[in-house]
Amino acid sequence: MLTDELKDRIRDTYTALMDSKQLTPRWGQRQMIAEIANTLGRIPGPGEGPAKEPAVCVIEAGTGTGKTIAYAVTAIPMAQALGKRLVVATATIALQEQFIYKDLPDIQHHSGLDFTYALAKGRRRYICLSKLDRLLAEGQGETGMLALYPDEVGAASAAEATPVYHGMIDALGRGQWDGDRDNWPDAIAEEVWYPVTTDHAQCTGRRCPNISQCSFFKARDELQNADIIVTNHDLTLADLALGGGAILSPPEDSIYIFDEGHHLPDKALSHFSSFxxxxxxxxxxxxxxxxxxxxxxxxxxxxxxxxxxxxxxxxxxxxxxxxxxxxxxxxxxxxxxxxxxxxxxxxxxxxxxxxxxxxxxxxxxxxxxxxxxxxxxxxxxxxxxxxxxxxxxxxxxxxxxxxxxxxxxxxxxxxxxxxxxxxxxxxxxxxxxxxxxxxxxxxxxxxxxxxLRCSPVLAEDILQENLWKHAAGVIITSATITALNSFERFILHSGSPREANYKQVVSPFDYANAVFSVPPLDCEPGDAQAHTEAIIDCLPDLLNPSEGALVLFSSRRQMLDVYEGVAGSMADRLLMQGDYSKQEILRRHRERIDQGSGSVIFGLASFAEGVDLPGDYCRHVVIAKIPFAVPDSPLEAALAEWFESQGKNPFMEISVPDAALRLVQASGRLLRTETDTGRVTLLDKRVMTKRYGQAILDSLPPFTLELGKA
Structure with a gap:
């Protein structure tokens, strides 16, 4: 139901936002707006028959496209016109908070759109007053309550927990805290938090004597009238697993946007696995x-x-x-x-x-x-x-x-x-x-x-049964969805309808200003010891002592060995994953760069995506080897076994596309703004010597290539 009036409203909203913020309209944003509008236009209006095609759109939009503005200015007016709730699901809490506390207020202020929004979190993010009352009444002694997960989370001492609980009840009574763990001013240890939170199974719901003051139900009631619900992938999938409508709006009344949507298949598998x-x-x-x-x-x-x-x-x-x-x-x-x-x-x-x-x-x-x-x-x-x-x-x-x-x-x-x-x-x-x-x-x-564990190896049936078949509309977007320039990998893992709209939107960044190099090492990662020694030998010369750099490893063992091997000459500027929290490593790294010093982060897969180090914070990304999956992953092994039974080559059809996608994600840590420059160095010559290497190189952004140069 994409009327001319609705097209004009979307166009006017985008123009007003750009003018108010004094931004230049981007071609990539216009492409996204068109794709999303055409996709949601498949949703039948009131009185119309069923949709002829699925209202599903999968958009890979390169870094710097401005995805949030593109999907917001399109989906908000269309959801309102269709009488649907917009559910925006992010992959991380950080993205979720940025969207609701920064992006949405900013869009509302500058676009002229009139909408309401609310944040949705699961029960375990909120205090359970019934449990808190019992713990305080009994002085943390015998409360008659069984521990929620005694084998997963240890018990806190009374000396550690009781002052926190008294502080919580006091802050709740004064109206200084809303019961949301994320809004408590200090970090709360898991063993302190778990005894005073609950899950769906233990919650007495509307029968609870504390229901009128319940933090979770207060927050959930706010969702009923919101035009936009902001949540995360996990809660969205949990709601869908319960049939939909348990916490969020029913799927048939919802338009879902999954930001960082390349995580969706894996998130779905984790929700529907058992142990x-x-x-x-x-x-x-x-x-x-x-x-x-x-x-x-x-x-x-x-x-x-x-x-x-x-x-x-x-x-x-x-x-x-x-x-x-x-x-x-x-x-x-x-x-x-x-x-x-x-x-x-x-x-x-x-x-x-x-x-x-x-x-x-x-x-x-x-x-x-x-x-x-x-x-x-x-x-x-x-x-x-x-x-x-x-x-x-x-x-x-x-x-x-x-x-x-x-x-x-x-x-x-x-x-x-x-x-x-x-x-x-x-x-x-x-x-x-x-x-x-x-x-x-x-x-x-x-x-x-x-x-003992059990899991499907593909989320195709899970998402078909719980999402694709029931949702009014679904938009999947991320900077990295395709593998080897194809959506086939995502379709395989997610079961997204082939009749959906699939679109690649090129990043506005000028990748010619950055170099992707592969130096001529005399060994391959297959010889782990020789490869590690080669990295130890070349790394100090590769890294500029005064720059910010990120060195990414696929193996913790190799990371530790390289750290030990180079620490003598680089110890004063090294920060290694595991020594501090991820946030603390990034804080120390930025602080060093701000002070004019060099800083190098050694990290694993979690530093290869979702890390934003613009400008001088990262001028060089070093990738130890092509990031093939861990060969003993049970899910990877089961999927490979299935491909082999069909006469397919699992290495070429699974491992290579997966590795190409991860290499693009890792390389994406370099350019974070339109003015960034720098270098990506891959210490793995297989990208030049193996038959799959050219396909991987072709899937990278258009860097300036330096292959085999010392």
């Missing part, structure tokens, strides 16, 4: 059984719970015994695995996702047992919900609420374990596309035992 840690799950069941025994007198006074309380301990014991049997069976699978292999933690991956017969049979039993537990816990929770609604029961509402929280937590965890065992019980034959199933032996960080 079960054998030892800690058994320990959790033991703790739950003890807690239920202690609460039996109170719980038994509620209608119909006595029989369930009598049955649950035996069901839990049966499940614990099965988990212990599974642990013995899994241990046998690791008898032939070298504990001193290439991985820090040994791993067994099942070929084609097919689970061995003995474990398959046991998985079916455990699936049935967790189904029984989840059913019993769900019925108990429902009885407690009814008791919370009954004002004439004569029972202690605080006690009921405590047990509702505990049983909700038990139910959530039982359902999570059920998901894993159902996935393993279904693993008797190959699936298309494949399901990866693997087990990791936990050996470090205070963890031990076995961690």
């Amino acid at each position: 079960c840690r054998l030892h800690t799950t058994a320990a959790w069941l033991q703790d739950s059984k003890k807690a239920l025994a202690q609460g039996a007198a109170f719980l038994g006074s509620l209608d119909s719970l006595e029989r369930l309380l009598q049955k649950l301990p035996a069901d839990m014991d049966e499940t614990i015994n099965s988990l212990q049997t599974a642990e013995q069976l899994v241990a046998q699978l690791f008898e032939d695995v070298d504990p001193a292999g290439s991985r820090d933690e040994p791993q067994v991956r099942f070929e084609h996702g097919v689970v061995p017969d003995k474990l398959l049979s046991l998985s079916a039993s455990l699936s049935s047992q967790f189904q029984t537990l989840a059913g019993s816990l769900g019925r108990m929770e429902a009885v407690l919900e009814d008791a919370l609604d009954d004002d004439f029961s004569g029972l202690d509402k605080s006690e009921i609420e405590t047990w509702h929280i505990n049983l909700g937590g038990m139910l959530g965890r039982a359902e999570a374990a059920l998901s894993l065992w159902e996935a393993y019980a279904a693993g008797g034959e190959r699936a298309t596309p494949p399901i990866a199933r693997w087990i990791t032996m936990l050996t470090g960080g205070g963890q031990y035992g076995f961690d």
